[in-house]
Amino acid sequence: MAKHETPMLDQLESGPWPSFVSDIKQEIAHRKANPNNVELQIPAEVPEDILGVLELSFKHGRTHWKHGGIVGVFGYGGGVIGRYCDQPEMFPGVAHFHTIRVNQPAGKFYSTEFLRKLCDLWEFRGSGITNMHGSTGDIVFLGTHTKQLEEIFFELTHNLNQDLGGSGSNLRTPSDCIGQARCEYACYDTQALCHAxxxxxxxxxxxxxxxxxxxxxxxxxxxxxxxxxxxxxxxxxxxxRDDIKIDQEAVKAYIGGEIAPNAGAHSGRDWGPFDIQKEVIGLCPTGCMWMEGDKLMIDNRECTRCMHCINVMPRALRIGDDRGLSxxxxxxxxxxxxxxxxxxxxxxxxxxxxxxxxxxxxxxxxxxxxxxxxxxxxxxxxxxxxxxxxxxxxxxxxxxxxxxxxxxxxxxxxxxxxxxxxxxxxxxxxxxxxxxx
Amino acid sequence: MDEVEARKTIVATLEGKKGKSKFYLKDFYAMFPEEKPRTIKNIVNKMVGEGTLEYWSSGSTTLIGLKGVGKQAGAEHED
The missing domain is CATH 3.30.413.10 (Sulfite Reductase Hemoprotein, domain 1)
Incomplete structure (x- = not known):
C-alpha cells in the first residue's frame, strides 16, 4: 500500500502522454525491492514523500517548499540549490531535497557506461530521480540530503571526471548543439567554442x-x-558570408522525384509530387530565389539565412564556405x-x-x-x-x-x-x- | 585598494546593517564606488572561500551574508 494517498496525482497518469507520476512510482517500487542491495544513503521512501508533498501542494494550492538555501560544496557558489520542505515531520524523506546541477557533456554526447555510473551514484546517494535534461541543458539530480553533497561532488569530480553546472547569479552551464560532430549545416565547431x-x-x-x-x-x-x-x-x-552552394544536377533530381525532399523526413504520408515553386521558391521569406529554365537561381545579397531551402533540398543546396557566427x-x-x-x-x-x-x-x-x-x-x-x-x-x-x-x-x-x-x-x-x- | 582594509570595511558594513542579513553583489560594489565590480566580486568570493561570508541561493539568484547570521542556518539545522 502507498505511504501517501495521491488521488489527484494518480489522475495525471490517465492521460495519453507519459507521466512523471508513473516514473516516480516505478522508482518507489525499485527502491523498495532494491534488487542490487545498494546501501541507500538517504531514506528509501524519498520518492514516496515527494509524491506526498506534491499531492498536499495540489490540495492546498500552495507550495510546501521553502525558498532557497545556504548549502553548497566547498569552493563553489553554484551547482547546488538548497530545497527544504515546510512539513518535514509529515514527509521526512524530503525534509532536505537539494538539487544538484551536473554540467552536461557538450552536445549532450555521453556513453551508456557514463550514464549508468551517474545513475548508480544517484541511486546510492540521492533520490534516484533525475531530470534529463533541465531547460538550461544540465543533467539535474533532484533531491538529496545535505550530508551527501560533498560526497557526490567528490565522486563526480574525482572518479567521473565530471563538473557541476552553474546556478544563481553565475554564468549558467554553456549549452550547444551537436555541431560538426554530426551535422553538415554547422558553420563552426560549436563543441570547441562551448568547451573553450x-x-x-x-x-x-x-x-x-x-x-x-x-x-x-x-x-x-x-x-x-x-x-x-x-x-x-x-x-x-x-x-x-558568401553564397549558398548549388548543385544544379541535384536540383533536377529533386524536381524529378529521384531524391526525397527534407531528406525523407515527411515520408509517412503521400504529399504528392515535389513542387519546387510551392515548397521552396514560394516560401522564401525574402523572395530571393527563382528558376531560369531548369536552373535554380539565388540572389544571395537578399538571403537572410533562414535555412528553409537548404532544409528541403540538402543535397542540392549547401551552406557557403566563408563561415563564422553571429x-x-x-x-x-x-x-x-x-x-x-x-x-x-x-x-x-x-x-x-x-x-x-x-x-x-x-x-x-x-x-x-x-x-x-x-x-x-x-x-x-x-x-x-x-x-x-x-x-x-x-x-x-x-x-x-x-x-x-x-x-x-x-x-x-x-x-x-x-x-x-x-x-x-x-x-x-x-x-x-x-x-x- | 588595500585588500585587508576592504575586507574590514565589508565586515563592518554588514555588521552595521540591522534587520537584514543577505545582500546582493551590487550592495558590495556600493561600498567601494571607485573600484571595478570585478575586483570587489573577487574579494567577496575569496571571503566566502575563507568562511567569513556565505552564499544563499534561491536557485536563480545568489545573495551573500556573514556566515551563520540570519535565520536560515538555524532553521534548516545547517549550523
Whole structure:
C-alpha cells in the first residue's frame, strides 16, 4: 500500500502522454525491492514523500517548499540549490531535497557506461530521480540530503571526471548543439567554442559574478536547434558570408522525384509530387530565389539565412564556405517585461581558436552589465532600459544596417551633439534668413 | 585598494546593517564606488572561500551574508 494517498496525482497518469507520476512510482517500487542491495544513503521512501508533498501542494494550492538555501560544496557558489520542505515531520524523506546541477557533456554526447555510473551514484546517494535534461541543458539530480553533497561532488569530480553546472547569479552551464560532430549545416565547431568558453570562464561559472543569471548557447546554424536566439543572454549562431552552394544536377533530381525532399523526413504520408515553386521558391521569406529554365537561381545579397531551402533540398543546396557566427544578445523568458528574442550585436565574426575576438565582445558586455545592471536585471532588460545604442558604445561596435530590425522600428542610431557640425547651437537670425516664419 | 582594509570595511558594513542579513553583489560594489565590480566580486568570493561570508541561493539568484547570521542556518539545522 502507498505511504501517501495521491488521488489527484494518480489522475495525471490517465492521460495519453507519459507521466512523471508513473516514473516516480516505478522508482518507489525499485527502491523498495532494491534488487542490487545498494546501501541507500538517504531514506528509501524519498520518492514516496515527494509524491506526498506534491499531492498536499495540489490540495492546498500552495507550495510546501521553502525558498532557497545556504548549502553548497566547498569552493563553489553554484551547482547546488538548497530545497527544504515546510512539513518535514509529515514527509521526512524530503525534509532536505537539494538539487544538484551536473554540467552536461557538450552536445549532450555521453556513453551508456557514463550514464549508468551517474545513475548508480544517484541511486546510492540521492533520490534516484533525475531530470534529463533541465531547460538550461544540465543533467539535474533532484533531491538529496545535505550530508551527501560533498560526497557526490567528490565522486563526480574525482572518479567521473565530471563538473557541476552553474546556478544563481553565475554564468549558467554553456549549452550547444551537436555541431560538426554530426551535422553538415554547422558553420563552426560549436563543441570547441562551448568547451573553450566553459574553461575560460570557470570562475564566472562556479561563483556568483553578475546581477542575475547569464546564459551562453551555441547553435551551429540558423536552424537554431538549441533555440539560443530565444533563451540565451548571449547566443552564438553559425552563419556564412558568401553564397549558398548549388548543385544544379541535384536540383533536377529533386524536381524529378529521384531524391526525397527534407531528406525523407515527411515520408509517412503521400504529399504528392515535389513542387519546387510551392515548397521552396514560394516560401522564401525574402523572395530571393527563382528558376531560369531548369536552373535554380539565388540572389544571395537578399538571403537572410533562414535555412528553409537548404532544409528541403540538402543535397542540392549547401551552406557557403566563408563561415563564422553571429552574436545576438538579450533573449530571456517572461519573468519581467515579457519574453524577449535576442538582438543582433555582431553580424559576423570568425570562430577560430583561441576565440580572442569573441572573448573581447563577451567581456565588454559583462563589464557594462556588472556596472549598470540592477539586481535581478537580465542583460535584455538593461538593453531595453538604457538602449541598444548604449550597448554599441560600450562594446565599441559601429552601428550597421544589420542592427536595424526594420526601418523606423528600432532606430538605434541617434546623432550626438559632438557628431554634428556646430553642435545643437545655431544662429537663429542666420537660420531665419533662409527659413521665414 | 588595500585588500585587508576592504575586507574590514565589508565586515563592518554588514555588521552595521540591522534587520537584514543577505545582500546582493551590487550592495558590495556600493561600498567601494571607485573600484571595478570585478575586483570587489573577487574579494567577496575569496571571503566566502575563507568562511567569513556565505552564499544563499534561491536557485536563480545568489545573495551573500556573514556566515551563520540570519535565520536560515538555524532553521534548516545547517549550523
Amino acid at each position: 568558453l566553459t574553461n575560460e570562464y570557470q570562475d564566472e561559472l562556479h561563483r556568483p559574478a553578475f546581477p542575475y543569471k547569464f546564459k551562453f548557447k551555441f547553435d551551429g546554424c540558423p536552424n537554431c536547434c538549441v533555440a539560443s536566439i530565444a533563451r540565451a543572454d548571449m547566443s552564438f549562431v553559425g552563419t556564412w 552574436i545576438l544578445v538579450g533573449a530571456k523568458a517572461p519573468i519581467l517585461d515579457g519574453a524577449q528574442m535576442g538582438s543582433l550585436l555582431v553580424p559576423f565574426i570568425k570562430a577560430e581558436d583561441p576565440y580572442d575576438e569573441i572573448k573581447e565582445v563577451i567581456e565588454k558586455v559583462w563589464d557594462w552589465w556588472m556596472e549598470e545592471g540592477k539586481n535581478r536585471e537580465r542583460l535584455g532588460e538593461l538593453i531595453k532600459r538604457q538602449g541598444f545604442q548604449r550597448l554599441l558604445e560600450m562594446t565599441e561596435i559601429e552601428p550597421t544596417p544589420q542592427h536595424v530590425k526594420e526601418p523606423r522600428s528600432n532606430p538605434y542610431i541617434f546623432w550626438k551633439e559632438e557628431e554634428v557640425e556646430g553642435g545643437w547651437q545655431r544662429d537663429v537670425n542666420k537660420f531665419r534668413e533662409d527659413h521665414k516664419r
